[in-house]
Amino acid sequence: MEHAQFLVAARQLAAAADILAKSGPLAQRSDALQMLAQFGGYERRLEHSYSSSAEVSTTDDALFIQTAHAALSLVGRNEFAAAHALLQQAQRLLSN
Numbered sequence: 001m002e003h004a005q006f007l008v009a010a011r012q013l014a015a016a017a018d019i020l021a022k023s024g025p026l027a028q029r030s031d032a033l034q035m036l037a038q039f040g041g042y043e044r045r046l047e048h049s050y051s052s053s054a055e056v057s058t059t060d061d062a063l064f065i066q067t068a069h070a071a072l073s074l075v076g077r078n079e080f081a082a083a084h085a086l087l088q089q090a091q092r093l094l095s096n
Contacts, residue, residue, distance in 0.1 A: 001061040007043060009068035013090050014039040016071040016083055024080040035087045057095040064093045 014036055021032035042056060058064040067090045075083035 001056075001058060001064070005061070005065060006056055006058075009065050009090075010039050010043040012068040012072045013087060014043055016068075016075045017087055019075045020080060020083055020087070023078070024075075024084070028080060028084050031084070032087070035091065038091065058093045059095055060093055064090060067093065 017032045017036035017039055021029050021036055024032060067086050071083050071086035071090065074086065
């Protein structure tokens with residue numbers, strides 16, 4: 001996956017996790033904070049890296065991108081359980 005594609009997906013996932021952490025059910029907020037730290041960390045690492053060695057791989061790039069988009073869309077519609085499940089799926093799709 002291209003650096004820019006992953007960065008967009010990481011931003012979407014971080015945004016979805018942030019919304020879930022702030023507005024979602026109490027039971028999911030701490031998990032969402034951990035996800036926010038993870039996806040935000042990828043974003044920070046990739047934004048400040050100028051080498052290809054910082055590339056992150058997934059087990060399915062297309063699914064990772066679709067998952068990020070869907071998670072952000074669903075959390076925006078207050079579909080918190082579905083968004084949480086998609087954030088977990090995105091975590092599982094990361095290879096490293």
